[in-house]
Amino acid sequence: MRYLPLTPTDRTDMLARIGVDHVDDLFADVPAHLLLKEPLDLPRRKTEQDVARALGKLAQRNMAAGSVPFFIGCGAYKHHVPASVDHLIQRSEFLTSYTPYQPEISQGTLQYLFEFQTQVALLTGMDVANASMYDGSTGAAEAVLMAHRVTRRRKAVLSGGLHPHYAAVVRTQSALANDEVVTLPADVSARESLLDQIDATTSCVVVQTPDVFGNLRDLSAIAQKCHAHGALLIAVFTEAVSLGALRAPGDMGADIVVGEGQSIGNALNFGGPYVGLFATRQKYVRQMPGRLCGETVDAEGRRGFVLTLSTREQHIRRDKATSNICTNSGLCSLAFTIHMTLLGEAGLTKLARVNHANAVKLADMLAGVTGVEVLNTTFFNEFTVRLAGDAAQIVEKLAARGVLGGVPVSRLLPGAGLDDLLIVANTEVNTNEDRAQFVAALQEVL
Numbered sequence: 001m002r003y004l005p006l007t008p009t010d011r012t013d014m015l016a017r018i019g020v021d022h023v024d025d026l027f028a029d030v031p032a033h034l035l036l037k038e039p040l041d042l043p044r045r046k047t048e049q050d051v052a053r054a055l056g057k058l059a060q061r062n063m064a065a066g067s068v069p070f071f072i073g074c075g076a077y078k079h080h081v082p083a084s085v086d087h088l089i090q091r092s093e094f095l096t097s098y099t100p101y102q103p104e105i106s107q108g109t110l111q112y113l114f115e116f117q118t119q120v121a122l123l124t125g126m127d128v129a130n131a132s133m134y135d136g137s138t139g140a141a142e143a144v145l146m147a148h149r150v151t152r153r154r155k156a157v158l159s160g161g162l163h164p165h166y167a168a169v170v171r172t173q174s175a176l177a178n179d180e181v182v183t184l185p186a187d188v189s190a191r192e193s194l195l196d197q198i199d200a201t202t203s204c205v206v207v208q209t210p211d212v213f214g215n216l217r218d219l220s221a222i223a224q225k226c227h228a229h230g231a232l233l234i235a236v237f238t239e240a241v242s243l244g245a246l247r248a249p250g251d252m253g254a255d256i257v258v259g260e261g262q263s264i265g266n267a268l269n270f271g272g273p274y275v276g277l278f279a280t281r282q283k284y285v286r287q288m289p290g291r292l293c294g295e296t297v298d299a300e301g302r303r304g305f306v307l308t309l310s311t312r313e314q315h316i317r318r319d320k321a322t323s324n325i326c327t328n329s330g331l332c333s334l335a336f337t338i339h340m341t342l343l344g345e346a347g348l349t350k351l352a353r354v355n356h357a358n359a360v361k362l363a364d365m366l367a368g369v370t371g372v373e374v375l376n377t378t379f380f381n382e383f384t385v386r387l388a389g390d391a392a393q394i395v396e397k398l399a400a401r402g403v404l405g406g407v408p409v410s411r412l413l414p415g416a417g418l419d420d421l422l423i424v425a426n427t428e429v430n431t432n433e434d435r436a437q438f439v440a441a442l443q444e445v446l
Contacts (some may be wrong), residue, residue: 008306080428355428
């Protein structure tokens with residue numbers, strides 16, 4: 001602790017001031033099984049050169065997405081990001097920009113955030129979008145809290161097709177607020193009866209499309225039932241490129257649309273950073289979390305941009321904020337906006353069609369392999385297969401043969417009895433040779 005300038009007396013005084021006896025008390029809300037019982041098994045001290053060498057050896061154990069045929073999805077997708085995206089976001093005026101509290105010196109930042117919001121609203125079919133969330137999972141949790149504020153109810157129903165990580169974040173936030181969460185069993189075939197779960201006590205229903213197993217879902221009937229009972233429909237997506245081919249969630253009656261924008265402009269990087277997309281109806285805008293940029297005119301009638309409805313945010317009125325997660329993922333949202341601008345509507349549509357066509361090719365090839373059953377009847381660029389064996393073990397064997405073959409469902413839902421299921425994604429970056437190598441390796445393993 002020698003790099004911290006606080007004395008033991010300082011720390012004791014601080015703990016006394018906030019009303020706890022020991023620093024461990026500050027972690028009381030973290031489940032005990034998630035806390036380390038002892039420090040990690042690492043050397044206590046090394047030279048800078050030794051540390052760099054040790055960490056380099058650890059990094060070499062990773063298999064980078066661009067080094068082998070890659071068919072992993074489940075919320076993190078490999079797409080081609082034009083070189084111009086990285087070049088532009090590294091300009092100093094973007095890379096070092098901070099929260100635009102002073103609009104008179106932040107017009108560039110405010111304008112690109114405004115353009116980002118416009119793109120997200122158009123993609124999702126909604127009236128208004130915020131200037132991003134941390135990621136899709138926290139966006140989903142914030143959407144549930146927003147629905148509770150709007151409906152003045154405290155029960156959320158989560159579809160069995162919702163990504164388990166998103167569902168876990170919703171449950172974590174809800175538990176801290178003593179809200180009720182009904183999580184339906186894993187729904188591999190998209191046949192669950194969500195309508196039966198909606199009643200006068202329901203605040204919101206959370207449904208993902210394409211869902212975590214790749215199934216496409218029509219949200220119209222769910223939206224009608226929700227609205228008939230005064231509840232909100234929250235539509236979730238993890239693959240933003242799908243919005244270039246599928247009917248917008250807003251057009252199917254969704255009240256709030258949230259999802260992950262990593263697919264557009266943001267390359268895979270061993271876990272982040274990501275950018276959460278969040279959009280809603282105009283009538284709910286004052287309950288929407290996060291930052292909102294608006295268009296205005298200055299004293300001379302020139303177009304300008306400002307932060308709008310800032311009194312909702314924690315930097316203005318923390319105790320009355322709609323969310324305490326209100327820092328936008330600025331650089332990631334800029335990357336999203338640049339990539340989307342380069343694509344345009346026609347480019348996004350073409351990219352989505354290529355993704356779907358590639359996935360269909362792979363599904364057809366896998367269906368011809370003995371010991372493989374494709375479970376989906378409809379999908380975008382991701383689908384689920386049943387294997388003749390443990391999917392997690394098969395994935396490891398594929399990796400040993402230079403193919404990253406997908407995500408075992410058992411990794412997302414351990415103990416659910418779905419150990420033979422594998423979720424496979426195929427985007428525009430995969431070639432015919434990649435698919436052939438995947439199929440050949442899988443035949444060999446099975």
